[in-house]
Every structure is written in C-alpha cells, then in structure tokens.
Amino acid sequence: MWVLVLFDLPTESKKDKKQYSEFRKNLLKDGFTMFQFSIYLRHCPSRENADVHIARVKSSLPPLGDIGIICITDKQFGQMEIFSCKKMIEKKDIPQQLELF
Numbered sequence: 001m002w003v004l005v006l007f008d009l010p011t012e013s014k015k016d017k018k019q020y021s022e023f024r025k026n027l028l029k030d031g032f033t034m035f036q037f038s039i040y041l042r043h044c045p046s047r048e049n050a051d052v053h054i055a056r057v058k059s060s061l062p063p064l065g066d067i068g069i070i071c072i073t074d075k076q077f078g079q080m081e082i083f084s085c086k087k088m089i090e091k092k093d094i095p096q097q098l099e100l101f
Helices: 014-029 047-059 074-078
Strands: 002-008 033-036 039-043 066-072
Touching: 002 047, 002 074, 014 039, 014 047, 047 066
Parallel strands: none
Antiparallel strands: 002 039, 002 066, 033 039
C-alpha cells in the first residue's frame, strides 16, 4: 500500500516558509520521499501501518494551506504511467510485501 500526501502551502511570509519547511521535514523524517514538488509518498506493508503514518501527517498539519492524503494499493501504483518530457520513464522496483503463514 502507498500513502500519498499532496499539498499546496503558502510561502509568502517568513512564517509561512518556516511552516512549509517544518511540514516537509516531518514528512521526510517519517520516511516519505518526494515524488514531485508537492507530492510525497511512502510505501507501507499494511493498512494498519499506513494509518500510523497518516496519523503522524495529521499531527503535523500547518495552520494554513491545502493538504490531501490518499492510499493506493501496490497494484494501482504499479499501473501508473510516468512521463518526463514526453518520454516514458521506466518504473522503479515496487517493494514486495511478504506473507507469513
């Protein structure tokens, strides 16, 4: 499962920039990586684990701006087509979830 955090935060004042920076640093500290400038993602092995990381994001929300959080499955993520300058980019290896019986 993948957790995506999409955000649009103000950066007009020094205070806004500081809050933006703190929010971004908290995402990185929690294991998220930048997918695009305002889209960060993290792989989670289960829905329960995703809920933990979503709660951490919610606890660090800045007072201003728009933030969206969405979860998608490995299969949905694997079906994404990514382009750069009209050229398709090869997909990175998707982490495999281990099943123990």
